[in-house]
Amino acid sequence: MKIISNKNNLQILHEDNHLIVVNKRVGDIVQGDKTGDKPLSEVVKEYIKEKYNKPGEVFLGVVHRLDRPTTGIVVFARTSKALTRMNELFSNRETQKTYWAIVKNKPEKSEDRLIHFIKRNEKNNTSKAHIKEVPDSKLASLDYKIFKELNNYFALEINLHTGRHHQIRAQLSAIRSPIKGDLKYGFDRSNPDGGIHLHARKLVFIHPVTKEPIIIIAPTPSDSIWDAL
DSSP, X not given: OOOOOOTXXXXXXXXXXXXXXXXXXXXXXXXXXXXXOOOHHHHHHHHHHXXXXXXXXXXXXXXOOOOTTOEEEEEEESSHHHHHHHHHHHHTTOSEEEEEEEESSOOSSSEEEEEEEXXXXXXXXXXXXXXXXXXXXXXXXXEEEEEEEOSSOEEEEEEESSOOTTHHHHHHHHTTOOBTTOGGGTOSSOOTTSOOSEEEEEEEEEOTTTOOEEEEEOOOOOSHHHHTO
């Protein structure tokens, strides 16, 4: 049974006057798109409006996105100043992003740095990871390591160096280790909830206003595989 976030069940990981950080569920969409489904940004606005009894329109800036089938940390800015500064932190790669992924096919190396050139296909909303540069491609880099072997699967910890469209999904698919449930990138069957086993686990950054170091860790969704970690 898939649960979509609403203002009463939001999983809030951090909240202050400048930022609000949410643990996204499978199926939550971060920003509005052609589906017309209510985005997480609107849900967070409703939550703020109700909690702080705010009249009028609530300001909320989307700092970054996560793919709809992915779970984990999403950061929103509550002020325009925080939004500008968080955008700079993300674009200057001054954040440390750690993901967890579950794969069935064990990568050849237990840890490695993957470097590809990612080319996005707008028509079918996918990206392909190429070994060599091709026209309109962008450099993509990540480090992974296997941190746990499960019965039929392997849990990878991934540190991103770049933030490309579907980067982790495309790069793991390129080494023949697609993420569990990710039909788009070569896994053989979908997950019951339509999600994939990719979770934005940890985010480290310097707070844009207070300048304190912030470390956020998002609990994994509850299912037999995540629970085994």
